[in-house]
Amino acid sequence: MKRLILMRHAKSSWSDPEQKDIDRPLNKRGLRDAPAMGKWLAGRGYLPDQALVSSAKRTQETWRGVISEIPDCPAEFQPQLYQAGPAAMMTALQGTPAAAESLVMIGHQPGIGDFARRLLAIPPNDGDFDRYPTTATAIIDFEADAWSAIAWNSGTLKDFIIPRNLT
Template identity: 45%
Template sequence: MPRLILMRHAKSGWDDPRLDDIDRPLNARGQRNAVTMGAWLKTKGYIPDQVLLSSSIRTRETLDRVTRGLGLCPNTTVLDALYLASEHRILSALKKATGDCVLLIAHNPGIGEFAADFASHPPLHPDFLRYPTAATAVFDLKADNWEQARFGENEVIDFATPRELEAET
């Protein structure tokens, strides 16, 4: 059964107003939060073998720090189509995945809408529908392959945010 790890990029900086949105980097909190989420994935045994990544600087930096926490760097495909993508564009990109466990990192509002609609039953977690920065949901696909992925059919097996994980330590 394919598994999806769906992550919103970590907190980005707004220090340089001259930068285009796609070029905004992570701020210090975002850098720390991304490492936290990578360590959480490793601790839980959610180890991706493929990454689908938006082409923005903040998603690339998020992945860089997540892989520090994971201790590995999976096969990565950077997709311009995931930059500020709608939920339907995210699903279209996901249908082309080839890994058994795929980490997809993108942006709100599309990623939050995708998570809510992809789940058969959204978790009762208070942040799931808001999908804050670096929020991460883990889904087990109710299909044999990515091409058959559909909205409303997939089990959320875990969800976490860096704020709650860092509060536990």
């Protein structure tokens, strides 16, 4: 079995209108929500072996917040995940070494929400899942021995959480 922890980056700052999108940092709420999500993951035993993270500043800062609450795991910061659509995300997922049993991927909307929906055999009837707000996290299990074997419509949603429901 393979487990994907699919997370949208935490809330980012729009305080500098001249700043390039890829360079936007997290705002105060994002800096609070990322470690809170890491704590939730640890409390549920959802511990990744590997991380694939968009190269954007806000996704990297989200990862730093998450990793502050869970055991360290190797991370790859991948430019191709910045504003990626489902096809690019699937390519990254399928390229993950088989030795990793649990993978966290941190990306952006609208791609990450579309990717989550396309991976699931039975998508939930959940408005929060449809919106995939900042720091939304889905836990998706696959009956597969290798990431390269993951296909569309093959995952089972084990858990889904957004920051306001962490309490």
